[in-house]
Amino acid sequence: MTSEVAEPADGVAISPAADPGFLQRYGGTIEYVLIPGAALVGALGVFGIFVALFGKSPLDLYFYMYQGAFGTWFSWQNTLTRAAPLILTALCTALPAQLGMVIIGGEGALLIGALAATSAALLLQSAPPLVVQLAMACAGMAGGGLWIMLAGGLRQYRGVNETISSLLLVYIALAILNHLVEGPMRDPASLNKPSTREIGAANMIGSIPGTDVHWGLVFGIVAAIASYILIYHTVFGFAARVAGGNIRAARIVGLSVGKLILTICFLAGAAAGLAGMVEVAAVQGRTNANLAAGYGFTGILVAFLARQNPLAIIPVAILLGGISASGGLLQRRLGLPDASVQVLQGIIFVAVLASDALYGRIGFLKGKS
Amino acid sequence: MDFGRISRRQLLQGSAALTLGTALGARSAAAADTTIGFIYVGSRDDYGYNQAHAQGAAALKKMPGLKVVEEEKVPETDAVEKTMESMINLDGASLLFPTSFGYYNPHMIKMANKFPKLRFEHCGGLWTDKDPKNAGSYFGYIDEAQYISGIVAGYSTKTNKLGFVAAKPIPQVLRNINAFTLGAKLANPKATTQVIFTGDWSMPVKEAEATNSLIDQGVDVLTCHVDGPKTMVENAARRGAMVCGYHVNQSPLAPKAYLTGAEWNWEALYPKFVKMMAAGEAIPNFYRGGLKEEIVKVSPYGEAVSAEARKHADDIKAKLTAGDYVIFKGPITDNKGKTVISAGTDRGQKDAELEKMDYLVDGVIGATS
Numbered sequence: 001m002t003s004e005v006a007e008p009a010d011g012v013a014i015s016p017a018a019d020p021g022f023l024q025r026y027g028g029t030i031e032y033v034l035i036p037g038a039a040l041v042g043a044l045g046v047f048g049i050f051v052a053l054f055g056k057s058p059l060d061l062y063f064y065m066y067q068g069a070f071g072t073w074f075s076w077q078n079t080l081t082r083a084a085p086l087i088l089t090a091l092c093t094a095l096p097a098q099l100g101m102v103i104i105g106g107e108g109a110l111l112i113g114a115l116a117a118t119s120a121a122l123l124l125q126s127a128p129p130l131v132v133q134l135a136m137a138c139a140g141m142a143g144g145g146l147w148i149m150l151a152g153g154l155r156q157y158r159g160v161n162e163t164i165s166s167l168l169l170v171y172i173a174l175a176i177l178n179h180l181v182e183g184p185m186r187d188p189a190s191l192n193k194p195s196t197r198e199i200g201a202a203n204m205i206g207s208i209p210g211t212d213v214h215w216g217l218v219f220g221i222v223a224a225i226a227s228y229i230l231i232y233h234t235v236f237g238f239a240a241r242v243a244g245g246n247i248r249a250a251r252i253v254g255l256s257v258g259k260l261i262l263t264i265c266f267l268a269g270a271a272a273g274l275a276g277m278v279e280v281a282a283v284q285g286r287t288n289a290n291l292a293a294g295y296g297f298t299g300i301l302v303a304f305l306a307r308q309n310p311l312a313i314i315p316v317a318i319l320l321g322g323i324s325a326s327g328g329l330l331q332r333r334l335g336l337p338d339a340s341v342q343v344l345q346g347i348i349f350v351a352v353l354a355s356d357a358l359y360g361r362i363g364f365l366k367g368k369s
Numbered sequence: 370m371d372f373g374r375i376s377r378r379q380l381l382q383g384s385a386a387l388t389l390g391t392a393l394g395a396r397s398a399a400a401a402d403t404t405i406g407f408i409y410v411g412s413r414d415d416y417g418y419n420q421a422h423a424q425g426a427a428a429l430k431k432m433p434g435l436k437v438v439e440e441e442k443v444p445e446t447d448a449v450e451k452t453m454e455s456m457i458n459l460d461g462a463s464l465l466f467p468t469s470f471g472y473y474n475p476h477m478i479k480m481a482n483k484f485p486k487l488r489f490e491h492c493g494g495l496w497t498d499k500d501p502k503n504a505g506s507y508f509g510y511i512d513e514a515q516y517i518s519g520i521v522a523g524y525s526t527k528t529n530k531l532g533f534v535a536a537k538p539i540p541q542v543l544r545n546i547n548a549f550t551l552g553a554k555l556a557n558p559k560a561t562t563q564v565i566f567t568g569d570w571s572m573p574v575k576e577a578e579a580t581n582s583l584i585d586q587g588v589d590v591l592t593c594h595v596d597g598p599k600t601m602v603e604n605a606a607r608r609g610a611m612v613c614g615y616h617v618n619q620s621p622l623a624p625k626a627y628l629t630g631a632e633w634n635w636e637a638l639y640p641k642f643v644k645m646m647a648a649g650e651a652i653p654n655f656y657r658g659g660l661k662e663e664i665v666k667v668s669p670y671g672e673a674v675s676a677e678a679r680k681h682a683d684d685i686k687a688k689l690t691a692g693d694y695v696i697f698k699g700p701i702t703d704n705k706g707k708t709v710i711s712a713g714t715d716r717g718q719k720d721a722e723l724e725k726m727d728y729l730v731d732g733v734i735g736a737t738s
Contacts, residue, residue: 067459074458078451178568182537183738191725192493192539193470212454214447283447283475289569290445290471328440328452332460338412338442 031359032312036305039355040319043348050343056334064333068326075325080213083321085110087220088275089299090306090313091227092148095268096162097308098231099261100244105151105166106272107296108173109144113273114280115177116143118287119185121199121280132203136277144273145266147173152265156258174292181288195288205281216278220317223271227310230267240264272296298324301345305352320345402434403463405643406456408449409441410469410596411571417597417616418570422468422492424617425635432640438462445471453480457487464646466639468492477504488652490642493541495724496655507638507656509664510718512548513689514631515592516696517667517682518613519552521629522590523560524678525611526553532583532610533564534576534593534601538737540726542594545631547730548696549592549613554732556681563588564735570596580604590628602627611673618668629682630668637663659718660690703728704735 048058069079092106117140124132151169154160182194205215231237243250243257250257279291302320306312327341405426413423419441430437438460443449449472456462465487467477473494481489481504494506522531531553535542546564553560563586565579576593580601583591592613593601599622605612606623614620614630645652658664667686670679688694697716703709709728710716716723729735 068455072458074454078455081447081451191495192541194537194539279446285475288471293444293446293448324448325451325455328443328455329459331440332438332456338440 031362032307032309035355035358035362036307036352039351040348043344043351046347046351047344050347051334051336051340054336056336060334061330064329065323065326068329069322077212078325079318079322080211080217081321082324083317084214084216084220085275085279085295086299086302086317086320087224087313088216088271088278089296090302090317091220091223091271091299091310092144092268092296093300093303094306094308094310094313095227095231095264095271096148096152096261097303098237098240098244099264100247101152101155101261101265102163103148103151103166103265103268104163104300105148105169105296106268106275106299107292107294108166108170109147109269109272110276110279110296111170111173111177111291112147113140113144113269113276114287114291115180115276116140116273117277117280118196118199121203122185122197125200129202132199133205133281136199136203136281137274140273140277140280141270142273144276145268145270148269148272149262149266152261156261170296177287177291178289185287187286190288193288195286198286199280201285203281204285205278207282214278214282216275216282219274219278221314223274224310224313227267227271231310236260236263272299301349305349403643404436404438404456404461405429406453406460406462406465407437407439408443408452408456408465408467408469408472409439410445410471411442413439413441415597416599416602416619416622417595419468419596421616421633422466422635425633425639426466428636429639429643432643435643436460443469445469445476447476449476450480453477453489454483457484462487464488464490464643466490466492470494473506488646490652500654502654505652505654505656507642507664509633509638509662510657510659511631511633511665512544512696513659513718514665514667515545515615516548516552516689517686518592518629518631519549519554520556520682520685521670521674521678522549522592522611522613523553523556524675524681525628525673526557526560526590528587528589529557529559529561530586530588531560531562532580532586532588532591533562533733533735534579534583534591534595535564535566536570536572536595537568538566538727540724543726543729543737544723545594545615546733547726547728550730550732551696551701552685555685556678560732562733562735564729564733566735567595573597573600576600577604581608584608584610592630614668620668620671624671625673627668627671628674629670632666632668634663634666657719660686661692697723702731704731704733706731 048061051061052058069075089106089110092109093103096103117136120135120139121132124135147169151162151166154165155162181196185196186194187197207214239255240260243255243260247257275295280287284290302313302317306316323341323344330336330340331338407426409419409422411419413419426437426439429435438456440452443452449467453465470493473491477489477491478500481501485503489504491506493508496506533546535546550562563583567575567579576595577600580591590611591601591605593615598615598619602612602619602622606626611626611628612623613628617632618630620627642652695715695717697710699710699714700708700712701710727737729737
């Protein structure tokens with residue numbers, strides 16, 4: 001699966017080398033595919049050595065990773081299901097990154113979004129399902145959006161570092177969720193697993209027809225494309241990128257930086273909040289502590305691997321979904337501990353971050369004339 | 370590593386034909402008569418809840434004609450649905466043991482509906498007539514073993530102060546705390562149990578803090594109900610306190626301090642289930658039992674346990690094993706002075722009221738909320 005990422009790029013990069021103009025035009029784009037692809041191949045190589053040290057065959061490893069993630073239709077559905085929440089939570093980090101902000105609190109926005117969506121559904125028990133679902137989506141997005149906007153506001157008006165505040169807000173969100181689920185919102189029938197009441201089978205949003213994959217994947221892809229258009233093809237996005245590049249310059253040219261920060265943070269939180277809503281409406285059917293499954297944290301990894309590009313988030317989320325889908329097979333067939341998948345994620349993360357240093361330094365891509 | 374060599378050959382074939390995934394699944398299903406899948410929420414060597422199940426799985430591995438596949442650290446989200454499906458599709462599993470409480474509803478129920486010919490056995494859930502017939506829930510009355518631990522603790526304490534590190538104030542946990550305290554008071558009417566709730570199943574830092582704080586208050590015998598008792602056992606032993614274990618036998622961690630403990634006996638139950646299935650008998654959908662049914666057991670006594678304590682504990686254990694002893698026998702008052710089981714009422718193990726327990730008995734210092 002890895003060579004597929006890198007090889008086409010290799011092919012493109014080498015064959016038209018005779019035409020320097022081509023490289024001048026597309027060299028940058030090729031770089032964006034080639035460097036992370038090579039980093040990924042390198043990371044898999046290192047992981048292969050790591051696994052070989054445990055006495056397992058690296059070839060078996062790659063085979064099972066491929067089989068578990070992309071080898072069968074079932075594996076594909078497994079991968080896409082796991083990728084769905086990651087696209088949305090990755091946007092929670094990638095959007096503020098356009099402004100130069102490092103927000104790592106997507107998990108908190110997801111939890112608050114899930115709580116808000118569940119509350120909306122429980123308040124509207126008698127409404128038709130479509131109304132309930134729309135209300136859940138709006139409530140989830142508003143809840144998550146306001147949560148991250150809080151971190152943005154603290155940064156803008158109080159000078160609080162948004163990375164720390166958004167991270168700490170995750171623990172506050174978890175405490176609020178546990179308090180409500182074990183207290184005021186608890187379904188008395190949920191004896192040994194404190195949970196809210198169920199939103200009802202009719203209000204569940206179900207799967208994409210013909211698959212097991214829930215609608216969260218479609219929401220995620222639409223949100224990622226919309227974010228890409230917003231950032232790269234609108235005046236608002238341009239203003240955001242200007243502010244991200246140099247916040248003083250942005251102020252001097254009269255951009256309202258505060259408004260930009262709050263809006264982007266709201267949109268970012270709304271994406272993660274929507275992920276929370278989908279977890280409730282498509283998977284769990286209610287809110288309980290199970291929702292804190294770490295999607296928000298994996299989303300940070302996805303955003304950084306995608307170099308904060310909303311479009312690149314989609315393939316990267318699928319890749320990480322695939323790694324986690326294949327993790328089970330690695331445990332079962334190779335007897336590797338679960339932590340080995342985290343080791344692989346860690347190696348990939350380090351490799352991709354380290355490869356940042358290579359941009360603009362690969363000779364044959366510079367299109368020398 | 371024959372298996373490794375075969376699959377490497379298949380890797381080469383596989384690059385040509387994409388259908389190998391199904392071929393491999395079929396082959397491994399043919400290799401063993403029955404494949405059984407075990408899914409754990411934590412790591413299987415946690416000296417606790419998950420290890421107890423893994424010991425049960427290990428007992429099955431020794432039986433001929435069985436293949437056991439295991440996956441650890443599977444979160445209670447749709448990831449567990451995908452793990453079950455992956456075990457079914459790729460490994461050919463026909464009997465599944467998703468062992469964590471949160472796997473039951475909606476995840477295992479959904480899979481049981483999707484694969485009506487396969488058998489699903491869940492630990493801890495409360496199966497009702499509304500649930501699929503190919504699903505079952507089993508659990509043990511481990512409070513019987515906690516009662517024995519309580520008796521031993523009551524004799525062993527010098528300060529008359531016992532400590533209990535607990536996860537959440539839910540019925541299963543409260544029942545253990547109450548049984549432990551009633552046992553202790555039977556042996557030593559002056560004994561009290563101070564309880565600290567950590568708020569979640571696996572919080573090693575809070576568990577260590579709770580252990581230290583209990584010992585600082587003069588507690589000299591501790592026990593717990595969290596997923597991994599290792600933290601409590603090791604810390605308490607280091608501080609010179611004595612411990613009663615939980616889930617599995619932790620005496621290797623603290624040979625001198627270990628008095629006894631309440632253990633699961635899955636290594637007896639799981640082979641029994643498999644034999645029942647092989648003989649064509651139906652496993653009851655709702656399966657419960659205690660010492661008598663060999664679902665729970667008591668750890669061998671440590672060297673610090675006095676002869677008097679052993680005699681009393683063995684006597685009660687014999688009565689519980691014979692099935693003619695009631696732990697929750699009225700009158701019982703809670704620690705706020707309210708009568709919770711009136712005089713003359715015997716709440717036997719199978720009494721459904723006990724599954725809803727929401728109080729701490731007299732002698733417990735602590736509150737449920």
